[in-house]
Amino acid sequence: MYSFPVTLEAVTVPLLLSLKVAGIATFIASVMGISVAWLAAKRDFWGKEVLDALLTLPVVLPPTVLGYYLLVLLGRRGPIGSWLETYFGINLIFTWQGAVIAASIVAFPLVYKSARSAFEGVSRRYEDASRVLGKNEFQVFSLVTFPLAIRGILAGSMLAFARALGEFGATLMVAGSLPGKTQTLSIAVYEAVQAGHDQVANFLVVVTSIVCIVVLLASNYFLKPKYREA
Amino acid sequence: MGVEVDVQQTFRSGGHDFSLNIQFSCDENITVLFGQSGAGKSLLLKIIAGLQDTQTGKIVINGRVLFDSSEGINIPSRYRRIGFLFQDYALFPHMTVGENIGFSKRSIFSKRLIEKDAERVRELLEIFQIKDFSKKYPSEISGGQRQRVGLARALLQKPDILLLDEPFSALDPLLRIQMRAELKKIQSIFNIPILFITHDPQDVAELGERLVLIKQGLVSGSVDLSNPPYRDSLGKPVRPEIRKILLSAAGVSSA
Numbered sequence: 001m002y003s004f005p006v007t008l009e010a011v012t013v014p015l016l017l018s019l020k021v022a023g024i025a026t027f028i029a030s031v032m033g034i035s036v037a038w039l040a041a042k043r044d045f046w047g048k049e050v051l052d053a054l055l056t057l058p059v060v061l062p063p064t065v066l067g068y069y070l071l072v073l074l075g076r077r078g079p080i081g082s083w084l085e086t087y088f089g090i091n092l093i094f095t096w097q098g099a100v101i102a103a104s105i106v107a108f109p110l111v112y113k114s115a116r117s118a119f120e121g122v123s124r125r126y127e128d129a130s131r132v133l134g135k136n137e138f139q140v141f142s143l144v145t146f147p148l149a150i151r152g153i154l155a156g157s158m159l160a161f162a163r164a165l166g167e168f169g170a171t172l173m174v175a176g177s178l179p180g181k182t183q184t185l186s187i188a189v190y191e192a193v194q195a196g197h198d199q200v201a202n203f204l205v206v207v208t209s210i211v212c213i214v215v216l217l218a219s220n221y222f223l224k225p226k227y228r229e230a
Numbered sequence: 231m232g233v234e235v236d237v238q239q240t241f242r243s244g245g246h247d248f249s250l251n252i253q254f255s256c257d258e259n260i261t262v263l264f265g266q267s268g269a270g271k272s273l274l275l276k277i278i279a280g281l282q283d284t285q286t287g288k289i290v291i292n293g294r295v296l297f298d299s300s301e302g303i304n305i306p307s308r309y310r311r312i313g314f315l316f317q318d319y320a321l322f323p324h325m326t327v328g329e330n331i332g333f334s335k336r337s338i339f340s341k342r343l344i345e346k347d348a349e350r351v352r353e354l355l356e357i358f359q360i361k362d363f364s365k366k367y368p369s370e371i372s373g374g375q376r377q378r379v380g381l382a383r384a385l386l387q388k389p390d391i392l393l394l395d396e397p398f399s400a401l402d403p404l405l406r407i408q409m410r411a412e413l414k415k416i417q418s419i420f421n422i423p424i425l426f427i428t429h430d431p432q433d434v435a436e437l438g439e440r441l442v443l444i445k446q447g448l449v450s451g452s453v454d455l456s457n458p459p460y461r462d463s464l465g466k467p468v469r470p471e472i473r474k475i476l477l478s479a480a481g482v483s484s485a
Contacts, residue, residue, distance in 0.1 A: 128320070
């Protein structure tokens, strides 16, 4: 077995791309996940549980199925893709932005589920107390509900980041594997193994594992409650 | 001064209907709403505070209409100027005692208060003798101290009335006696009407000036306790008399 020299770039380029894609995807998934989770936890509306099931779907669907849906929607002839193309001249397929969308959708349920249970864990008494103390709904959210739920939400965001970092199937179908452009860490591992570049693969695998372990440790830290209820 | 309440509301939970139909008015310093658990007392307080929707009725406090279904008036909780003490005080666990008390005056950006409000927080810490705990979190102080924090927090925004939801039920019997005396003192210091609910006859005997009896969502009696024969010449409540009322209200024939 011959060894292929590991260049620094073979690791840093996909690593940085992965961090960029996963970072932006986590941000998008968090903003949307927190908003929908608040609605689901604190308000009643028709079809809430059906919506919950639909939003959780990306966790259980095979990533390739998800990727296929995205291709159909975002592709040149897809309803969203053709609209973006004609009005904005944007094409998302085979771009890193496409990878961000795939990763956001895969990561979304992790934030949504954690944030929903974190919000549901904030007792209504605290929110009612701040209402009678003169606060409007936005102030109630930012002073009481959100701070009391923040640790659960952060834990969810951490998991979402780890999941986005490891995204493979949907990303590959939507963004492909263009080195330096859309080839993320997990895809680079696959390509390296396929090409027999074992040293590159080893290196990428170790780096990915370390990043994921750090993220999980951080997530566990946030899940530990900081305040005791009185 | 005075409280006028007239509310009707039907709740449905688990296939059972529960109707609340309460009318009473009072202008005493301390009014006690007495009734068994499940009589609708807590619900009534939430309705007065605007934390629970009502179908029809009218709520007037010190001449200010808070709710009037016939006029379409329904002032949101945050503008009702009501001091509310929750049964377990609902102190914010992520804020210190001082931050809890200052809560109604803080902005969303900073926990710092303007000097006038900070001064009032210091005053309240002094009056309630909790100055030493102002940097502690609610989980680090005792039940009686928590209750003081809850009262101080409610009083900071100078409410028109104090509503207390079973204020002494979470305290041990000895502390209860002390906190009743404190509540009486607070009432006279702040000169604020208090409306509180309880199912402890002792609370009625020691604090009540007006007793409103609530049974299965209805008012079953309203008694003026400030005049004889319910108090002796020294102003001390005559317990057996009150006991008789409470027993008959509960459907037990008095001996």
